[in-house]
Amino acid sequence: MTDREYKLPVPVADDESEPFYRGAKERKLMLLRCSSCGTWRMPGRDRCVDCWSEESEWVQASGRGKLYSFGIMHQQYHPAFADAIPYNYAYVELDEGPRLITNIVGCPNEALRVDMPVEAVYDDVSAETTLVRFRPVGA
Numbered sequence: 001m002t003d004r005e006y007k008l009p010v011p012v013a014d015d016e017s018e019p020f021y022r023g024a025k026e027r028k029l030m031l032l033r034c035s036s037c038g039t040w041r042m043p044g045r046d047r048c049v050d051c052w053s054e055e056s057e058w059v060q061a062s063g064r065g066k067l068y069s070f071g072i073m074h075q076q077y078h079p080a081f082a083d084a085i086p087y088n089y090a091y092v093e094l095d096e097g098p099r100l101i102t103n104i105v106g107c108p109n110e111a112l113r114v115d116m117p118v119e120a121v122y123d124d125v126s127a128e129t130t131l132v133r134f135r136p137v138g139a
């Protein structure tokens with residue numbers, strides 16, 4: 001999908017999020033986990049909120065989860081989204097436990113349901129950036 005013109009704002013990876021975006025480019029959902037106690041760090045932090053360890057590791061997640069919550073955006077807050085509304089924003093609870101904010105694709109907004117099983121898809125929005133979105137399992 002890199003030949004399309006993507007007009008929406010694109011996140012810029014920093015030192016802390018670079019492994020996440022590099023993983024997305026390689027079709028892997030990467031999450032940060034505490035090396036001492038196993039607690040996930042979502043979003044990434046310097047210290048574990050459970051044991052205060054500074055030790056962590058990037059781990060490939062399953063890419064599967066369920067739709068925890070969602071909304072449909074009808075209001076245009078940024079000019080770049082004029083052609084995108086109405087669009088969904090979703091809170092996906094991964095099988096590993098962490099929740100992340102994303103979009104659901106491959107499904108009409110009207111068909112979105114809380115708890116529906118979803119899986120990660122990787123959207124190459126530019127030559128440099130791949131976004132992680134989710135689709136219903138089997139879509």
Ligand SMILES: [Zn+2]
Pocket residue numbers: 034035036037038039048049050051052053
């Ligand atoms: Zn910990």
